[in-house]
Amino acid sequence: MTASRGDQSGLRIYDSLLRSKRPFQPIQDGHVGMYVCGVTVYDDAHIGHGMSSIIFDVIRRYLLHLGYQVTYAQNFTDIDDRIIAQANAAGVSVDEFTERLITDWSRETEALNILPATVNPRATREIPGIVAMIASLIEKGHAYVSAGDVYFRVRSFAGYGKLSHRAVDDLLAGTRVNVIETKEDPLDFALWKAAKPGEPSWPSPWSDGRPGWHIECSAMCLRHLDGIVDIHGGGRDLIFPHHENEIAQSEAFAGHAPYARFWLHNGMLQLNGEKMSKSLGNIIPLREIIARGRAAAFRVQVLQTHYRSPLNFTWPGLDAAETGLARLRAAFAPVGGDTALENTSADERSVAELAGEVSARFHEAMLDDFDTPSALASLFELGRAINRAKAQRAVRAEIETAQATLVELAGILGIDVSAAEDxxxxxxxxxxxxxxxxxxxxxxxxxxxxxxxxxxxxxxxxxxxxxxxxxxxxxxxxxxxxxx
Ligand SMILES: [Zn+2]
Ligand SMILES: [Zn+2]
Structure with a gap:
């Protein structure tokens, strides 16, 4: 066996499926295939979407920093019931409606300094791959046709429930089962849905219709990552049923496990301790953060919480992040022209030495399941030390060494300390x-x-x-x- 970069880097990642941290090692040496479930484009993106995007952007940036080549795929679900309803309400075609939201998404994620995905597949442009996968699942006995719809036969897949840690028989207990006559079993989920009159549809051997939500991600991973999914990410709310169903589809299709090597799930965003939802009327659109010139501060705020924990968003919390960011930017500002009073105190370690220690602690934190709160804390410590050294007129070269470390480490987190906000x-x-x-x-x-x-x-x-x-x-x- 050859040593892989994963072994050398010491990166450990928490896998939701195993519920434990383990050393990260990709399937192919030096290359990481990463798939993150994207948005369903039926409404404006909100800060919860922004949070999740920042989290996986930082994970990707850190993998790049470790020297991996990363293929990053994130889909757009551009067809579903809500999209059809919203497009009808707006009096525009589904295409026009989704195109506008996808353009907004690109602009907003760019403003958040999120690296563009390697590929952004859209469900409606992946129909041939989806149809082929469904056909194969039917052939293998894992799916069946019923009145133009196609369903996945959950009990045909022995591993069902392994990600969400639920037993199949418990899934029915305690939940109100919506019995749909066309299904063999209430647990079965749709792979293909026949179109109702007036709905957009695509041809298939079973009906003119559209794919179910879960199958698109399985088909896109196969096509765009060649089935090599080292990291599959998404919000915690996607564990069941979405990711459970993806595993069932993909492993039943491939005939072997695992579909994904590591399952990463981010905690959900809360607003002042409450769930952010349409029914509560408390949704903060992403564009509001951007319009207020707070994109970079929002990134800092997000990274101050570990990605697996829930993030409690508050405006004062954003203000505090802004203040922290301003201190980092002040630390990065050039040393003033007066160098006549350069001081060194032999009994104190220099700011350049501290920068070396901070760098080591930063990476130790990031290698431990992307512990960004600790990594940021060490950055802030370095920022304070630089500002102090400047005030004390410490040796310019040492300050500049520390500044170079600061800008490099901040850059790994996607924080540009050299930029000024609007x-x-x-x-x-x-x-x-x-x-x-x-x-x-x-x-x-x-x-x-x-x-x-x-x-x-x-x-x-x-x-x-x-x-x-x-x-x-x-x-x-x-x-x-x-x-x-
Ligand atoms: Zn997905
Ligand atoms: Zn490929």
């Missing part, structure tokens, strides 16, 4: 928040003329207010124009 909006943000709050008070007191004055004056300055049941949100008009 400071005009950034500086104004707390004041705009205050005006919005004052306006809400005025409206509550029925002082509508004064409230409207605030709205129209802000609009003149390019700030658009949007009233919704959960309160008033604001954004820059430039962003709105960009999205039109």
């Amino acid at each position: 400071s005009s909006v950034e500086d104004a943000a707390p004041f705009i928040d205050l005006l919005v709050q004052v306006r809400e008070e005025l409206r509550a007191d029925r002082q509508f003329a004064m409230a409207d004055l605030i709205r129209s004056n802000l609009l003149e300055k390019g700030i658009v207010l949007e009233d919704n049941p959960a309160g008033t949100a604001w954004k820059r008009r430039r962003d709105r124009a960009g999205r039109a």
Whole structure:
């Protein structure tokens, strides 16, 4: 056996399937195939999507840093019931509707400094591969046709439940079973759905219809990663049934396990300790973070929580991340021109020495299942030390050595410490928040003329207010124009 990079790097990753950390070793030496379930494009992306994208971006960046070549595939689910309903409601075709949201997604993830995927397959453009996989599953006895639909026969796959750690017989207990007459067993799930009148459809041997959600990811992994899935990622909410079903489909198709070497699942985003959901009316769209010039601060905020833990988003938390980021950027700012007072104190270790220690601790943390909170903490420590060294007029060369370490380590996390945020909006943000709050008070007191004055004056300055049941949100008009 040859030693692989995985052994050399010392990277250990928590695998949701085994529920333990183990050394990472890819199937092919030096190459990592990574698949992360993407968005269903039926609505604007929110900060939960942004969080998950940042997490897997950092994992990918760290693998790149370790010297792996990474093929990163992330799909767009561009056909499902919600998409059809939303497109109909908007009076546009499904294609037009999804294209617009995919364009928004690309722009928003770019603003978050997320590296573009190697490939972004879309369900509707993968139909031949999906149909071929379903046909093979039918042939092998793992799927059956019923009234134009095709279902996966769950009890034909012995490993069902191994990812979510549930026994097949327990899956039925305690859940209200929706008995669909066309299924052999309530556990069976759809691979292909015959189209209802007026719905978009694609031809297949069974009916004109469309693929079920789970089969697209199995088919895309096969096609775009050649079935070599070292890392399969997604939110915790996808473990069951989505990823469980992907495993069943892909392993039944291949005739062997494993479908994916490592299953990585991120914790879910909460808003002030509550679930963020449409029904609670508390969804924060990703574009709001971006319009406020907070994209980089949001990345810092996300990385301050370990990816497997839930992230509790709060605006003060984002402010704190912004402050931390500002300190890192101050540390990176060039050393002032006056070098006459260079001091060295022999009894203290130099900032350059500290940089070496910080670098070692940073990598130790990242190698331990991507412990970004610890990695960031050591970065902040280095930032503070550099700022102190600058104030004390320490030796310029030592400060610059430490700065080089700072910029390199921050860059591994996708944080650009050399950039400045859009400071005009950034500086104004707390004041705009205050005006919005004052306006809400005025409206509550029925002082509508004064409230409207605030709205129209802000609009003149390019700030658009949007009233919704959960309160008033604001954004820059430039962003709105960009999205039109
Ligand atoms: Zn998926
Ligand atoms: Zn390939």
